[in-house]
Amino acid sequence: MITWRRLGERDLPLLRAWLEQPHVARWWHHETSPEAVARDFGPAVRGEEPTENLLVLLDGEPLGLVQRYRYADYPEYLAELAAAAVEVPEGAVSLDYLIGDPERAGRGLGSRMIEAIVRATWADHPDVSAVVVPVHAANHASWRALEKAGLRRVAEAELEPDNPVDDRAHYVYRVDRPRPAST
Numbered sequence: 001m002i003t004w005r006r007l008g009e010r011d012l013p014l015l016r017a018w019l020e021q022p023h024v025a026r027w028w029h030h031e032t033s034p035e036a037v038a039r040d041f042g043p044a045v046r047g048e049e050p051t052e053n054l055l056v057l058l059d060g061e062p063l064g065l066v067q068r069y070r071y072a073d074y075p076e077y078l079a080e081l082a083a084a085a086v087e088v089p090e091g092a093v094s095l096d097y098l099i100g101d102p103e104r105a106g107r108g109l110g111s112r113m114i115e116a117i118v119r120a121t122w123a124d125h126p127d128v129s130a131v132v133v134p135v136h137a138a139n140h141a142s143w144r145a146l147e148k149a150g151l152r153r154v155a156e157a158e159l160e161p162d163n164p165v166d167d168r169a170h171y172v173y174r175v176d177r178p179r180p181a182s183t
Helices: 009-020 021-028 032-045 076-082 108-126 138-146
Strands: 003-007 052-058 061-070 093-099 130-136 152-158 170-178
Touching: 003 108, 009 061, 021 093, 032 170, 052 076, 052 108, 061 108, 061 152, 061 170, 093 108, 108 138, 138 152, 138 170
Parallel strands: 093 130
Antiparallel strands: 003 052, 052 061, 061 093, 130 170, 152 170
């Protein structure tokens, strides 16, 4: 069973260990000193910034991290997508995600995790119109997980990569809020 809770200060060492894993470091390219992890994730943990950092659990054991954020809270992301002619509807959110343990990567858990978070987004945030996720074109596992979770590729865009060794080629995936069933 996939569940989650808000990331807490006590989880930062675990997150740091995940960010150091080669399969995560390749795409997240995040500084991993304890100070850097506290600097970059601490404000959201303390509620000082709007990103939701969710520690995802599989049968009660830590599996990964999902960051959920509204584009309206990060106008620079919205501007970058607009400059690349990517439509982001008002009320859209995005997700960043990782599976921490390399032994659990490549087993379909990423798509299950994304699907569960997207489903919960509709229930927990009734004003959210869509989930729009840019992903580097070379990150095959990531965009395949999005596809398996029900998102569809809606654009190709030249965007700033998370890792400076990468080019700017990205795919943009989207799923819109399901329409209520007609009676």
